[in-house]
Amino acid sequence: MRGGILPPSAAHRDDLGTDATIYERAILPMTRPRFRWPRDLAKVRRVLPGYLQKAPPPGLAYEASWVVRAKVRNKTVGFAWVVAGVPEASVYIEETAVVADMQRRGVGSRLVVEAVRWMAELGYETVTITPISGTAWVERLGFRLAGHGLYEASTAGFG
């Protein structure tokens, strides 16, 4: 983990999105040589395309790796995974996923907002994401195309 990064663990009860959805922050520990996904995240990751499920975590994830979980009655229904970025003041949303029967209810958007808010609190200036399920939703959240499919948002607007 990069120096200076605090590991806050906070749960925020959601007033948007679905009823009784809780957004919970955690550091996602990365272990070498074989990283294994926590079971709850592995289940949600089944909605991702196969190539993403098979891919190993990127090198930058071993520098810093955070996860925001969306939970309903203590069951994980979605997550946003953020890893260290380049340059250092930037971080990258590596994955977002929401279980099939909870999609299109605002959970994915809320996960991204929670992740960006957390990164703002940690002092990061920009957050990037490469959306693969359309771009309208990240643009709606304030991300702008930075090039080659990469969208960027300043954390300043996420109070």
Ligand SMILES: CC(C)(COP(=O)(O)OP(=O)(O)OC[C@H]1O[C@@H](n2cnc3c(N)ncnc32)[C@H](O)[C@@H]1OP(=O)(O)O)[C@@H](O)C(=O)NCCC(=O)NCCS
């Ligand atoms: C992408 C994803 C995380 C969004 O989560 P979500 O909870 O459905 O997101 P929201 O309800 O906040 O919806 C955000 C917008 O995303 C878009 N969207 C979500 N699912 C979509 C789908 N299956 N097809 C097309 N657009 C979709 C829509 O524009 C939607 O807004 P709308 O419902 O007002 O039209 C979720 O659909 C998912 O897990 N998809 C499969 C995995 C994936 O593609 N992950 C992203 C790559 S890392």
